[in-house]
Amino acid sequence: MWLFKYIAFTLFVLIECKKFRFDYPNYDSEVDGWFKFHRIPAVWRDARLRCRMEGAVLASPNDFPLLGGLKRVIADNVGTSRGVYLGANARFSKGDFSSIAGVPLARMPVDWLPNEPDNLDNNEECLMMMSNGSIADVSCSRVLPYVCYKKSTPDMLINDCGTTDKEYNLEPRTGSCYKFHRVSRTWPRAYMACTAEGGHLAIINSQQEALVLKEIFANNSPAQVSINSRETMHIGIHNWNERADWTTINGEPIPEPEHHVYFQGQPDTEEFCGGMMRDGELGYSWCGVIRPFVCEMKPDSLQQEINK
Ligand SMILES: [Ca+2]
Ligand SMILES: [Ca+2]
Structure with missing residues (x-):
């Protein structure tokens, strides 16, 4: 009996530890982290900054698990008709798309939408993704919904202030x-x-x-x-x-x-x-x-x- 209680307690602790903040409610074991969908659309610059200020990053399909997670979030919240911003962008150098984490687009398991990329008016340095995982290059000044992603790390501790931010x-x-x-x-x-x-x-x-x-x-x-x-x-x-x-x-x-x-x-x-x-x-x-x-x-x- 004690063994059962011990295992149950250990499981409880493990599950309890997988917490970040109330607006990132569901831990996703496939990506070992949390997604947050931002319904209020923003220009890319503001989307990136808000994710960063929340202690997360503007999500990108850096690998298959992240691609799958992102597709689920987009399908659940946006449907099939609209896309969301990705963290991947080419703002530093035209055509050189890579994620905020430094993963180049060529390493990402994504396909382009038909007739994309077209770098319309030589002004498309950001990426949008649809629920099927297809992407398009878009102007960074478009307003689009977006998804923030927080990866779980061993040093994530929620302090007396209820946050993982050690400066509070x-x-x-x-x-x-x-x-x-x-x-x-x-x-x-x-x-x-x-x-x-x-x-x-x-x-x-x-x-x-x-x-x-x-x-x-x-x-x-x-x-x-x-x-x-x-x-x-x-x-x-x-x-x-x-x-x-x-x-x-x-x-x-x-x-x-x-x-x-x-x-x-x-x-x-x-x-x-x-x-x-x-x-x-x-x-x-x-x-x-x-x-x-x-x-x-x-x-x-x-x-x-x-x-x-
Ligand atoms: Ca385009
Ligand atoms: Ca006060």
């Missing part, structure tokens, strides 16, 4: 997890990064949290931040394109901190986004300026099951 740390004073991004991005790209990671741009819900964010910024010296604009970081505050109508990105009022909030005086005509300076003061910032930023997530936000 749990802060007991607020019950939230935070990640400081040293690679600077514009405010919209920062928003995208945090959302893709399963969280959101940091939202100040209390003076305590304002202090926590100030400390996180202080722990990352200007020299550690990748590029200029190192003295202000993006956080989850926005004016919704209305002068002086500053709220959090969830539409909540910003808690009055002890320090000043410099939100007055911005021009009427431009969109501004909220930031925190190194001294902890809050202020407006041009959304298009690349700055470091902080993402926040709750420990259960990536592992929570969703009820539909």
